Amino acid sequence: MSESTSKLPSAFNRLWRSSIVSNLADGLLRTVVPIYAISLTESPILISLISAMTLLPWLFFAVIIGTLADRIDRKKLLIYSNLLRTSVVAAMAVAISAGVMTIYLLLALIFIAGACEVSIDTTAQSMIPELLEKDQLERGNSRLYIAETVISQFIGSPLSGFLYAIAVVAPFYSASAGYLVALALLVLMPYQSLNRTVREAKDSSSPEDARARFIDELKFGIRYLFTHQRLRQLVIITTILGFLFSASSATAALFMVKELGLDPRYFGVVLAIQGVGGVAGGLLANRLSTRFTRGKTLAATMILATALIALTGLVPNIYLFTVVATVAGMASTIWNILLMSTYQVLIPNHLYGRIHGARRTIVWGLMPIGAFLGGVIATGGLRLPFIICGILGFIVAIRALPFVISVANSTISEEESETA
CATH class of the missing domain: 1.20.1250.20 (MFS general substrate transporter like domains)
Structure with missing residues (x-):
């Protein structure tokens, strides 16, 4: 058995561990946001906009962010996107704690977080073919999908309900902390973009x-x-x-x-x-x-x-x-x-x-x-x-x-x- 089929690279494993923690935070947010939104409004239209604000960034930004992922250091783009998402979720928690959250502010923050998700998903998917040999792709993708399902659905969702019962703001702070840990794992990930040298040389012009x-x-x-x-x-x-x-x-x-x-x-x-x-x-x-x-x-x-x-x-x-x-x-x-x-x-x-x-x-x-x-x-x-x-x-x-x-x-x- 070749090395490529027996062991996945350490850089991918670090990305996978970051994904595990990030998926836990995703599960917390995915459960708590609709529940909390009902306390802000009873309008079915406004409630339905929560889902729309999550998906709309894909329509608006996916191609632009995808092009960026091909031009700049992908690890840096992934780190900056995670940093912004961590800050957005922390802002949600602070606004709720301060009693200034409204449904419109919540929708705006969800939209920004959704744009971060577009960048994170697109950039991470672009990195995987760099990190893995082609005969490792199915194993690597399987590991990511299993982590997403198990951590987000089996752990994040029920944990969110438990934390919400203790304090309304608890799942938001916990999700922000989770994203921060995921960010730290990305910073420590050993990775050098294969595109970096070529792109930086190209962009040395005006x-x-x-x-x-x-x-x-x-x-x-x-x-x-x-x-x-x-x-x-x-x-x-x-x-x-x-x-x-x-x-x-x-x-x-x-x-x-x-x-x-x-x-x-x-x-x-x-x-x-x-x-x-x-x-x-x-x-x-x-x-x-x-x-x-x-x-x-x-x-x-x-x-x-x-x-x-x-x-x-x-x-x-x-x-x-x-x-x-x-x-x-x-x-x-x-x-x-x-x-x-x-x-x-x-x-x-x-x-x-x-x-x-x-x-x-x-x-x-x-x-x-x-x-x-x-x-x-x-x-x-x-x-x-x-x-x-x-x-x-x-x-x-x-x-x-x-x-x-x-x-x-x-x-x-x-x-x-x-x-x-």
Whole structure:
């Protein structure tokens, strides 16, 4: 067994540990912010804007930040973004303690924190192909996904509720402290950007030339995405599936409570059980890919996940819902891990930031529209979003089957040729 397959690099492990602490803080915030917002306003529109403010930065900033990640030292960008996020969450805690927090201030701070998340996610994803060999990508991505699910969903969310019961502001201070620890781990991470020397040499010219070059590179990243046939087609497929998933899940909580009779007190329990599927998916992704090939595993989980969305709309009780949703979560996690590994091979590392940003702008930028559409569909019945979106997704998955298998398996050939 080669060194690349037996041990992941220390720099990646430091990034992973930082991610663990950051995910804990994410879980604290994700649970407490909606609960606290209800104490500020009872307006459904204002409450719904919390989700919108989290996703909108992807639409506005992903391409720009992705281009920055390809031009400057990625470790520095990651550190500065984490520093700003830590400060924003600390500002939330101070405003609450001082009694000056309003729903509008909360929305503004959430938007800024969301922009930081765009920078952190894009930059970290851009660093992974630098930190890992190509045959380590699936293992590394699996480790990150498992950490995100376990720490955020199983520990962060229930801990947030416990801290909120002690003091309203406690989860906010705790989240800020968590981000600060994650920041310290990043500062200590051994990493040297492969892009640094080239970028600094390029930008030794006048500021006007640097700005012009930045705009040119931004345009190039977008153009590359749309002219690269395999990338373009893969992004189209994932955009459609993401849109349909967002539409199907927009009213899931209402479906569970109103249609299936779930006591709201046990909502968190159901979510935690579903998280088991995510953990299982993270553990199985690399093994299934090795045994059946990346392409076949991606295709199978795509088919399974979309079929289970449609089946969700037909379940008679919360128990079957939980089982179906857990298996769907496992399939979705495997899909996401292998899809990210495929992108990390397809996209050249020196272009990864801007192309990843452009991709996320399209995929995530349309999700809020999908969620709104799901709410409109649900006015005709809470089961309809699952059934309609699941069937449409299944049709898309069937049509995309040959391409997904082909493009994903081609990345395995590229990995083998580089490691041979």
